[in-house]
């Protein structure tokens with residue numbers, strides 16, 4: 455028994471009920487799926503390769519900045535144009551290439567603060583157009599992040615977007631309680647510490663409002679999460695708070711199941727194995743990892759460049775001879791590939807840490 459036994463589409467980008475089934479299965483078997491921030495075809499293949507080799511599902515997510523980068527930094531982002539075009543381009547690329555890896559892939563977008571809602575609207579337009587043609591949305595899921603706004607406005611606006619996503623059976627992740635550090639170019643380094651820890655009553659209010667519309671939603675609840683990697687001891691995670699959320703919602707709705715809410719862990723980089731496994735035991739089904747993977751991607755390229763530096767100074771001529779061509783050293787497929795390999799190893803480590811390896 456494995457993930458593919460419960461899915462109707464077993465390889466490539468999955469949507470609708472398959473996403474729900476995947477998260478249900480993950481909760482039941484106590485594992486979480488890593489969500490890898492991808493910004494290029496190169497980072498996409500690094501993530502897919504790791505998941506294929508570890509026999510795991512994977513979530514590929516595109517942030518607002520990552521989307522604009524996908525389109526090209528030279529494209530104007532007036533009206534979120536580059537971010538809209540870039541996320542659509544990334545989605546089509548991922549949809550085209552994922553089946554070659556033989557694993558199920560959730561195609562997701564990351565965060566999206568209030569000021570970026572035009573990006574969200576542009577992606578939903580593309581989802582609806584794709585739905586009219588293919589009977590499914592372009593993206594499996596999106597995230598909306600109004601956690602810095604008033605709670606009531608956060609919930610009522612998230613409800614509006616879930617109403618638009620629901621007819622396509624599209625998943626929506628929302629955030630309550632701020633993730634510290636930086637996201638979407640917004641600096642949350644100095645926010646009030648209490649706002650990093652979500653209260654059970656907030657989770658219930660969200661659950662009550664969203665569950666009336668659709669079952670396809672998850673909550674990124676703050677338990678001290680911070681984006682980025684810091685000196686050990688500087689970030690204090692309290693995953694045990696998540697157990698309180700589940701117990702509170704269970705009691706309020708009289709649920710049979712122990713974990714009625716799908717939870718998401720942001721700021722996964724730099725956390726301990728115990729923090730992951732505790733959070734997963736309380737119903738976290740998705741863990742976002744970006745910074746650790748960015749660093750891993752760099753290391754392969756950095757080490758290659760340093761090691762081969764004498765072969766990279768000019769097109770022709772190296773320590774083996776003045777007439778020796780260096781093309782096979784400076785071809786981007788050689789040195790970019792080194793980054794893919796080290797990133798892939800780090801993605802594989804997350805798959806192991808989250809008990810996701812071998813779950814196919």
Ligand SMILES: O=C(CO)COP(=O)(O)O
Pocket residue numbers: 491564565680681682683719720721722723742743744745746
């Ligand atoms: O939460 C994240 C993306 O949304 C990733 O956070 P890290 O960069 O801390 O892993």
Ligand SMILES: O=C[C@H](O)COP(=O)(O)O
Pocket residue numbers: 491517518519520564565636637638639681744745
């Ligand atoms: O928000 C967190 C993710 O790490 C995305 O970051 P980014 O906005 O730098 O792409």
Ligand SMILES: [Zn+2]
Pocket residue numbers: 565599601629632633637
């Ligand atoms: Zn946030």
Ligand SMILES: [Zn+2]
Pocket residue numbers: 565633637681720721742
């Ligand atoms: Zn995040």
